[in-house]
Amino acid sequence: MDQLKYIEEPDMFHDIFGHIPLLILPEYSDFIQAYAKMALKYTHNEKATALLQRLYWFTVEFGLIYQAGKAKIYGAGIISSPQESRFSVSDASKKIPFDIDVIFNNPFRKDDIQNEYYVIDQLSDLADCIPTVEQHLQNLIQKGLGDVKPVR
Ligand SMILES: [Fe+2]
Secondary structure (H helix, E strand, C coil): CCCCCCCCCCCHHHHHHHHCHHHHCHHHHHHHHHHHHHHHHCCCCHHHHHHHHHHHHHHHHCCEEEECCEEEECCHHHHCCHHHHHHHCCCCCEEEECCHHHHHCCCECCCCCCCEEEEECCCHHHHHCHHHHHHHHHHHHHHCCCCCCCEC
16 A cells, blocks of 8 residues: 555556556557557657657556536546546646647646646547547648757
């Protein structure tokens, strides 16, 4: 129990209870698979990788989902932190509708509880966003990405 703290590596609780259970859901595993395929295409591009880190961070690690009008946790980074689990779904947290443009423009923080959470309406929103993400990356690469750092 004394190891159930925020991001201590290696964190078996985080991996086993946070990441693995959702993989049984096709809507979720489809996203993970599509994300991985896309990420492999951009491993040579540091800036695109930084943007993909933001997407991963604000979904797989710190995502929320609406169920019956209430925000629920699906992000492994949230679920493996008792403090963040309570905070993220409370009225005190800032909840933003899931939006690729907003996520791509928002560096994340690794050192503390998140300032905001992006909320999907259903798990299929994740896999459905992949073509949009790919298009955004292509557009940004054509324009030049500028400086992109994944973390604040
Ligand atoms: Fe994780």
